[in-house]
Amino acid sequence: MLEVSLSGGLTREVRVLADPDRLERFDVSFNDLTMALRAENVNIPSGNVDAGRGDYLLRVPAELATADDLRGVPVKNVGERTVFVGDVARVVDGYAERSTISPGRTASPRSPRRQNRRGEPHRARRRRQGRHDHRR
Numbered sequence: 288m289l290e291v292s293l294s295g296g297l298t299r300e301v302r303v304l305a306d307p308d309r310l311e312r313f314d315v316s317f318n319d320l321t322m323a324l325r326a327e328n329v330n331i332p333s334g335n336v337d338a339g340r341g342d343y344l345l346r347v348p349a350e351l352a353t354a355d356d357l358r359g360v361p362v363k364n365v366g367e368r369t370v371f372v373g374d375v376a377r378v379v380d381g382y383a384e385r386s387t388i389s390p391g392r393t394a395s396p397r398s399p400r401r402q403n404r405r406g407e408p409h410r411a412r413r414r415r416q417g418r419h420d421h422r423r
Contacts, residue, residue: 301354304377313370315363320375323362354380 305320358373372378 298382300382301357302379302381303357303372304379306376309375313363313375314365315370315375319363320372323360323372324357327360354378 303320303324305317310317310320357378358371360372362370362372362375364370
C-alpha cells in the first residue's frame with residue numbers, strides 16, 4: 288500500500304452572519320464589512336450571499352481566527368464611534384457543512400493507492416465474479 292487518503296469528518300469554521308438591518312443602522316455596507324475582514328488578513332473563501340433581506344453568509348476558516356477575534360475587528364468609524372464586526376453581524380463558531388453523506392451514517396471515505404514492485408501505481412483488475420454487496 289502506497290498511501291490512504293481519508294476524507295470527511297467535521298471541519299471547524301467561524302461564520303460571520305451579517306444583519307442587513309444592523310448594517311443599515313450603523314451606516315455600514317456589506318462591502319465595508321468584507322473589506323474590514325480582508326484588511327485583518329482573514330482569508331474569506333467564496334461563500335453564500337443572499338441578495339434578499341435575509342442574512343449574508345461569509346465562511347471564514349477557523350484556523351485563522353476565533354469568534355471573539357472576529358467580533359472585535361473594527362469595520363468603520365462613524366462619527367466618534369468605531370463600529371465592530373460584532374455590532375453588525377452575528378459570529379458563530381461551529382463546523383462546515385458536510386460534503387460527504389453515506390446512507391444512515393456519517394461517512395469517512397478512504398482512497399487507497401497501491402504500487403507494484405517497480406514503484407509504479409498498481410492498476411486493479413475488475414473481478415468478474417465474487418462481487419460483494421457492501422450494504423448492511
